Structure formats: C-alpha cells, structure tokens
Amino acid sequence: MAIEVRIPTILRSYTGGAKSVEGAGDTLADLLADLDTRHPGIRGRLITDEGALHRFVNVYVNDEDVRFIGGLDAKLSDGNNVTILPAVAGGAFAFAAAAAMRGHRS
Secondary structure (H helix, E strand, C coil): CCEEEECCHHHHHHHCCCCEEEECCCEHHHHHHHHHHHCCCHHHHHECCCCCECCCEEEEECCEEHHHCCHHHCECCCCCEEEEEECCCCHHHHHHHHHHHHCCCC
C-alpha cells in the first residue's frame, strides 16, 4: 500500500532532504512505524514517550486533522496523502516546539 507523506522542512534531515516520501500502513501508527524503518528517528520527533502525537505536531490525512478521525488509530488506504505540519505558535512555545522536533531539549 503506497501512501504519500509530505514532510515539513524541519524534519527533512531525516528524509535526505525529500519533501515527500512514501510509506505503508493500515493506520497512522503503522505508517509512522514504517517511516521510521525507512527514515530512522523521524517517529521519535512526532510521538511522545507515552505513545501519543506531540501536541505541537499536526497531521492530516487527505486534509482531515487526524485528531478528529482517530488519532494514531486513523485508518489509511492506498493512495492517501498524509501531511505533517509543525503547529504554528509564537514566543517561547514556538522555540520549544521547534527544538523538540529537532530532537533537542530547551
């Protein structure tokens, strides 16, 4: 099953600079696990230690926010488009979010 995943600039170091990559999985969780095998470390920038999506990461399946369609359990199908976007925020929160996506602690 081929699913196109659009990668934000801040995470492209994990994809060799690619703006878009392909992955596979029946759910968003499966897709992120698959992406991590192809692009090691990327999942850790999106998922908390508790196994939930980081609050500063927005993920969309075919332009629908996954938080409203099942979160990590959102069902995926061949040909879906997944977009990963960092949340837009200002001030110290934006700095902390950017640092966390890069894998640093502020």
